[in-house]
Amino acid sequence: MINRKMAEIDSLIGGLDTFVSETEIDDSSTPDCENVIPVGKGGIRTRLGRTAWGGEITNGYGGQDKFIYINSSNVIEELVVINGVLKKKNGTSWDIITGATFSTTNRVYAAQAGTRLYFADGVTALCYYDGANIVTTGINSAPLPSIIIFYNRRLYCNDVAHPDRYYFGGAMTSEGLVANTGDFRSTTPAFAGYAGFGLGKVVIGLAKLGSSSLIVGLKDGSHRIAPTSDSGTTTALAHSEEMISNSIGFANHGAMDSIENDLGFLSWSDFYLLGEVASYTSLRTRIISTKVSNIISGISAANLTKTVVLYSPSQKKIYLAYTDGTTYNNKVLVYDTYYKSWWRYSNWNIASLTEHTDLTNATYLIALSGNSADSYCYQLNNTSNDAGSAITWYWKSKIFDMKGFDILKKFKRWATQFGGLYGTLTITIYIGGLANTSTLQLGSSATGSAGLGCLPLGQFVLGQDDNAFVAASLINDWRWKKLARPNEAVNIQFKFSGSGISEAGQIEKIKIYYNENPLKKDRTKRIT
Secondary structure, three states: OOEEEEEEEOOOOOEEOOOOOOOOOOOOEEOOEEOEEEEOOOEEEEOOOEEEOOOOOOOOOOEEEEEEEEOOOOOEEEEEEEOOEEEEEEOOEEEEOOOOOOOOOOOOEEEEEOOEEEEEOOOOOOEEEOOOOEEOOOOOOOOOOOOEEEEOOEEEEOOOOOOOEEEEOOOOOOOOOOOOOOOOOOOOOOOOEEEEOOOOOOEEEEEEEOOOEEEEEEOOEEEEEEEOOOOOOOOOOOEEEEEEEOOOOOOOOOOEEEEOOEEEEEOOOOEEEEEEOOOOOOEEEEEOOHHHHHHHHOOOHHHHOOOEEEEEOOOOEEEEEEOOOOOOOOEEEEEEOOOOEEEEEEOOOEEEEEEEEOOOOOEEEEEEEOOOOOOOEEEEOOOOOEOOEOOOEEEEOOOEOOOOOOOOEEEEEEEEEEEEEEEEEEEEEEEOOEEEEEEEEEOOEOOEOOOOOOOOEOOEOOOOOOOOOOOOOOOOEEEEEEOOOOOEEOOEEEEEEEOOOOOEEEEEEEEEEEEEOOOOOOHHHOOO
């Protein structure tokens, strides 16, 4: 007996899931996608692109790190370090800041205290930018830090000579201009001090969790510390200490960020949220990267030091930039906290990310490229192409067996609902793994002719086949196509893709029409 059936997939927003097989993931998830985002109730569409943020910085060099500095007039200045040189954005140009240079290979981190922006690279003696130059005088007995943070009116840092220690400096006034600013002296008068975790422990990162404590991330664990007294500018602080984990380590200082009330951080194999959990009296870590953990665990130890994490409050997204083998970060995993799903981008080459809001309340997400052939900063998510280049995107469905992995089906036709389509869309249907490709072209683009293409769906020209039809526009509309032989198999899979400049597609729903004959078996699968 032949059963005529229809299956509808009305949500595609489950995001990337490479943890389980292509037949076992949720119907809304994808085993492979790039440069798409979730939209609306259940659709996906091409991500937005980027535009150059100023002119070329330093020809032939990739960026190291980017910073935001707020001057005494509350005006935001944008700084970058590239080839060891500090530069400030001035219109479309980047002006050199004099006074000192930094390592040309190490990450450079910064922390603002009052009107001073302090730097740490593990090579250069502790110094700061004061709004005009880099200043190295007036700092006594400082450790040599590779990471630094401002907390509780003091600088906290590590020391490359004593990797198991964290150091804290003298207390500062609100402007950070008192005589002992940046002073880590522990002799009389004791402005500062240090604490260690023991030989073999390595301090990797420092991050604030709320206003009451500081997280010290180790290579193989984490601790929470908090000052227990504050005696002003002339006495060192005492600290309480609580071990959070003795096994979950941190990837690097730049791969962590505050996410709402929690701290998000990249470990060696997963991405975690650290924060208070209901019914517990202490901090707990929670994995949110299970569906992409094999991607994260595939990042080499050397490349983990390059990873970058930033949470965008304006977009409610976590950006995790990493490399899959190049010398710079060429991929981005994006966690959408609204949809609670992971997505993957390419072609952004992020060495460092900042987000700031100017005096007009406009918010800017800015990325510094780490590619030496692309020495620019870029504003992200503000256009339909990548600085004039096409956004190549694709999304694959799971492999649907209609809950009958051993039952042959004759797939008759498929239908797709679009939220919008502009340009050329390639639709590939895999029936039992064999590809069947159609092209749908609408609108004008830089890579195709205006209006309808000569092969809008499959092999038939418009008007020659009653199994397909195309209108002059495609907004909140749908299309279908009859499937030609061979169309018999146990499963079916969809792939949507596009690559035209300033083109975009939005896919809302998929329908599959098929006949099922439970009595007919695939004899090639029989065990003899």
